[in-house]
Amino acid sequence: MNIGAPRQPGPEPRVGVTPEIAQRYVEDGHTVQVESGAGEAAGLPDEAFREAGCEMVGSAWEADVVVTVGPPGDAEVSRLTPGARLLGLLRPLEEPEAMRRLAESGVTAIAFETLPRTTRAQSMDALSSQATLAGYQMVLEAASRLPRIFPMMVTAAGTIRPATVVVLGCGVAGLQAIATARRLGAVVRGYDVRASAAEQVLSLGASFIEIDVTPQDSSASGGYARPLSDGDGTRLLDGLAPHLAAADVVITAAAIPGRPAPTLISAEAVSGMRPGSVIVDGTAERGGNCVLTVADQVVRAGGVTVVGPTGLEARAAADASSTFARNAYELFSYLYDAEIAGADDEIRTGVTITRGGEVVHPEVLARIDAAQMDAMT
Amino acid sequence: MNIGAPRQPGPEPRVGVTPEIAQRYVEDGHTVQVESGAGEAAGLPDEAFREAGCEMVGSAWEADVVVTVGPPGDAEVSRLTPGARLLGLLRPLEEPEAMRRLAESGVTAIAFETLPRTTRAQSMDALSSQATLAGYQMVLEAASRLPRIFPMMVTAAGTIRPATVVVLGCGVAGLQAIATARRLGAVVRGYDVRASAAEQVLSLGASFIEIDVTPQDSSASGGYARPLSDGDGTRLLDGLAPHLAAADVVITAAAIPGRPAPTLISAEAVSGMRPGSVIVDGTAERGGNCVLTVADQVVRAGGVTVVGPTGLEARAAADASSTFARNAYELFSYLYDAEIAGADDEIRTGVTITRGGEVVHPEVLARIDAAQMDAMT
Amino acid sequence: MTLAVGITVFVLAAFVGFEVITKVPPQLHTPLMSGSNAISGITVIGAVLVAGQGGLLAGILGFLAVTFATINVVGGFLVTDRMLEMFGTRRRPARRNPG
Amino acid sequence: MTLAVGITVFVLAAFVGFEVITKVPPQLHTPLMSGSNAISGITVIGAVLVAGQGGLLAGILGFLAVTFATINVVGGFLVTDRMLEMFGTRRRPARRNPG
């Protein structure tokens, strides 16, 4: 097949195929078309692609299989060939309408976001690989903004106490943030609604904040969390407040797939925090875990700095591209093999959003229906 | 005495007295005047100073003892009372002319830069305390700019190899950079001309780059390095180049007091580096260890990013202020006690630049003379 | 030898036996057992005395006893040695490895 | 008791003595020395026999021997106990300390 790696629209520096991975496609008997300059921002010059056996083209959106990172804009969708496969982080649950349009243009859309979180599927799990990098970057962001340093230091000019970092939402990103902050020497506490998160937080040498709320079956649902009831939500906010007041840095990464990020930090909680402290909200794109978060802006509330950086995973563009490309390769190969074998399984049904001109993913369909109901009433 | 902590001119966020230290001055029987808003940028509201027993004033430059962080501008100098003492990082060797002007205005200028580097004097050593913070910040700067992450990670999406960090100049800042980069998981190599630096680098778990240049008596001179001969300089450049080519991050902090920073990275060496790699030059203010460095600008050379951030120590303004204030307190108290005892010692002669209307520090005097010679010829 | 002296000797030897084996690594359990088993074949000297003193029934018993005890002694030491030999080839002198 | 048996007993007891002391921590060197010193006062039983058998010179020697040996025995055990007592108060039961 002909695999295409287009240059991403917007500020996205990542690319869906790296020279290393391109070589594997080629070894598997495919051809790879890379849009000229697609890898530049990730430190991958055209030269490297060419050496790996890729064809450098003016536009790669016309290929049989298009590996994109983020969702394509309208302009890009129009360049896709009907019958082509589009692989990427397509935001199917957030933008079900866009999926309908993809279906209409006859494209088979394959989204990483709806991959089941099984052991077998981990090598294809781009959410995890990118979240890992985001978690690391959140800590760098916080450390750069904090007017203090993270580690404890006993020096001739006095003792600098270690910074206290609170991490809310200990999924992949949160756990990596915990690990990174610990490495830098901070005292770290983590919180998550999932019961199994406690052990995971402890396994990184951090402590866990115990708050007595029982989420609605939150460990289930393919490894993703579920929302809390209203009462529990308030209790959670209240329970977290004293921990936030004692923190120098708060990093949030609590999310529920396909829904706005749960609110974990109220304006009052922020005003109770120490002057100089920093909140890095990793969920700004989904509305933020902190009510004051504004995506990509620095908000100052009292002495507290609240930032909601987006595109965190893209900062380490080289590593982000190489891990993403590897995930895409694994997913593509898996589906390709399954297709040849005529097999249909959990993974394939999970990731396939549109096929044969139709939206086929039940959850996306449900969202489209819900949106239509909303529009009608 | 009346101690004054003025608001700093320019973008300087640090302040020379913190509430904690103000309390000590007060306990010692002094009064402390703090300029309103002086601590704001370091997260120290006026309220906190007031609680610590300070008098909040509109201008603190008129006090008996003025604790400044950086050198005062002309406007500030004119506000100083004759006979007053001015304590701070005054850049006496870099700006001997300014010292002459301070002497003329009858101010006793006391500079941290010329403090002898003895064990006894360490609690007063503001260069060290600030360099420590700068070393930490250099690593954060590099990590944020690198399109890769520092630690090794074996993940389902491939193995991310650890970043290689080379630190040139392993004084206080360089050593702290080594420690911080190691904490983040990088593979770190250090280089310094001082022979004793090798053991120090190893003591932090990093490896040392051996290059056969013998600096002119470089361990002597009160703990500071001396320049290299020309031949050695070139040999050094050549010797470092292969190590730079293998690095993802280069952090430089090589300095010789009162002189421009030695050149350690040539343009060719930069062009030999990997695309995507980052050079953080901590000596931009003194001309930089890398020839491409431009202070406070991001220079891209090939795929390499060269940054020369200034004011690094000021980034952790809270910790920087508290350690600086502690150093200043220790120095002031030491001099005050010595004055009462009528004693004159190494520390006192070391730091006193001007006294009784004269420049008294021999090295500064020598520079003034040299400048006048230059001007005459 | 009086009984009291015999008991004295027995008790002292038992003390030695208790003390002599302190902390045996598990891989030596079998060889050690086998080796001490061979020593328990010391009864061969009693058997020799019995077999040598004449008399039919005693003679038969003595002959059997000598035979049995000798199997125990000879076989025991040999098989122990075989075990330890095998063990010796697996063990190399410990050398220091930096880092 | 024949000499040979005496030697047997001596050798076995010596083996026990060699084996019984394995690895003594240094703080027990003095108490152990003092305790075993008290045991060497066992010669008191010989002294008692000598002192009790009559005769002038033997009597004097015997009396002295009993006195000396008793000093060794009584003083030895008591002083050892004093040492160990002091040691005991310093030692508390080990308890687990988290972290």
Next chain:
Amino acid sequence: MSEAASTLLYLAAAALFIVGLRRLSSPVTARSGNLMGAVGMLIAIVVTLLRSGIVDYTLIVAGLLVGGTAGTILARRVAMTGIPQLVAAFNGFGGAASGMVAAAEFVADGSSTTETAVTITLSCALGLATFTGSFVAFGKLQGLIPGRPLLFKGQMVFDSALAAAVVGSGIWMASSGNRSALWLLIALAALLGVTRTLPIGGADMPVIVAFLNSMSGLAAASTGFVIGSEALIISGALVGASGLVLTAIMSRAMNRSLANVLFAAFGGDDESQPEGIGGGPVRRATVDDAAVTLAYARSVIVVPGYGLAVSQAQYGARDLTDRLAGRGVKVRYAIHPVAGRMPGHMNVLLAEADVPYAQLLDLDEINDDFPRTDVALVVGANDVVNPAARDDASSPIYGMPILDVDRAGAVIVVKRSLSPGFAGIDNPLFYRDTTLMLFSDAKAALESLARAVQTA
């Protein structure tokens, strides 16, 4: 030879036994220790042959030749795997010999004093019970008799009655001097040896053989009293006592008490073997077993998993591998891409303990090395070493790459139980022949292993 000289030479032999035994308990000196024992034995035999009182050498020489030849052949021929049963058999012969000497003494002289009566009874009873018991053990080890505990209802009562009957026949023999009493005594003791050994499980046989060894030593000592031989008393007491200590050490190594081993089949077995979903039997290792396996390996690969993180065992791991490396063992860590619960989980931990990067290898780099590796040490990992992912197409994790630890010479798995990992599926690795399970918290296990490796 004078009485005194022979006594002293016997003493020299005994001294050689003592020193030999002591040397046998350390790997470095063991072989010379065995040799010293053999030399001691030679001295003892030669001295005996030279003693006055021997009227006829024929039977002696015949016995020595037959026994020596048989012993040599048996010891040479046996396969390595057959050694435990051979030791059991040898031991049985020794016990029988002691009993026979005592019996012959009775036949020749009768039981003159109470003392003689008691010691002859003891010798015969201990000797014959050892004889039959050892051969039951032999049968179990050789697979001739089923390894599982064989017992019948009321056996405890039966055995007690049997023991009482042995004592009774001893009293009868002493009081009457009747030979029939002797034969009865012998028969009953032999029967007791059988009934007391059959109920003991095959896995416990090594402990039982050690115990029977101790008994044959006591039989020899008792025979020493019968024939008035200090050499026998000393050597017998030595073997009796050291054998008992060894028995205790061995049962402790199995986490059992001696009483538990001897009577386990009767009382409730308080030790519950953890059962996996698959339910098969597993080979359970003690820390000492595992330590020796590691310490004497040429190369070891450590596979860390989530359990290592949970118990924060990274420092213990590093300590262990440092010490192994110090012994000259080649040590590496194999990092599986999804080990732990977040990407890079193992890296974070091992970096914390400053395990050198050079020792960390990822799956692709190390997987081919397992067949050339002596021991794979799996610490709190489960799914990532599950061969089902490779071999069993019906497994939900089929197709996931795994670390091929099962291809290493031996596998030691440290985890707390047989419960499954994240994927919730059973792991056939645990039930393999080459796998030793060390059930323990990872941190505790690694710390004890590090200590044990030091002294192994």
Next chain:
Amino acid sequence: MSEAASTLLYLAAAALFIVGLRRLSSPVTARSGNLMGAVGMLIAIVVTLLRSGIVDYTLIVAGLLVGGTAGTILARRVAMTGIPQLVAAFNGFGGAASGMVAAAEFVADGSSTTETAVTITLSCALGLATFTGSFVAFGKLQGLIPGRPLLFKGQMVFDSALAAAVVGSGIWMASSGNRSALWLLIALAALLGVTRTLPIGGADMPVIVAFLNSMSGLAAASTGFVIGSEALIISGALVGASGLVLTAIMSRAMNRSLANVLFAAFGGDDESQPEGIGGGPVRRATVDDAAVTLAYARSVIVVPGYGLAVSQAQYGARDLTDRLAGRGVKVRYAIHPVAGRMPGHMNVLLAEADVPYAQLLDLDEINDDFPRTDVALVVGANDVVNPAARDDASSPIYGMPILDVDRAGAVIVVKRSLSPGFAGIDNPLFYRDTTLMLFSDAKAALESLARAVQTA
């Protein structure tokens, strides 16, 4: 009492001695071990008193009363610091008693057989040499005799001649049965005891006392042969052998061989004590000494310095403190602001080894705790614990705040030599009475300490 009964009771006493001795070698059981020894002794004495053959109890009772009272008073009254010399004195009395018993036997019966002659000679020689040797040791320990080696030219020859003369007078005594020979023998042996002990240095006295103890045991055993008492033979052999082992252990703890201790004053002393700039003598510790000091402390403060960083000993430090904490010792780290070579150097290292922040205290927080701390363990630090900075106004670092480790109950300093630190000045701490110097690379030292603490 029958002969057999008394023999068995003596055996019981000997068994109590054996078990008692064994228990004495572990801190936990030592006190009960001593008690067992005392009970054994009581049994032996009572059995002896009840034996036939005693015609007159007057002298016996008198001796027991006088000796018992004297022993009790001495043992009660002595100050703790006087115990070593008291033990030496007791030992001397024991040796003398053995010699006297043998002498009395000679006086009463003469030397009937070669055997008796040899054993009487041995008893007298060993007993009297022990007597005088012990009192010389007493004098040295008590400070009555100078502690330094006292010897004259040609002493080695003189001593050898003396020893030969002892043997000669023994032969004379045996052949002639002449009492004068006995007195000569005794006099010569007593003299030999003095001349062999005087040349040994005061610091080696504990080893010598242990050696003399072993000799008094042998004297008792030899007396046992003289009077035909198994109890004496067993107990004497026991003490003789265990005393010898103990002597060897003690000299090993001092890094010396026994021969080196005994003859060091004659040969060249091959052991060169490192000399500081100050040149004073230092107290040098072995790892075992240090480990015991730490293991039995209530509270320990670790002071890390640049040397810890240089040798990368942070993991060893943590391992050691973890194990100490596991034994219930309160452990903290005192971080001096300028320890190491860059601000926060120690923090970086200790964080790397994951030492809990709660255990790290800075100078201001911990300095007042040193007087309440049993042991301060200084690892590769020097300037930051130099009391000259506090006490000596002429010191270049005068006025720098230091960690007051010298105020702790004991200080253990781990460094490679007495060479100075960064500031280049000597450190009076090293020469203090309460300071033990453990000369070693920090990493090696901490790792061995961690191991040793485990078994202490």
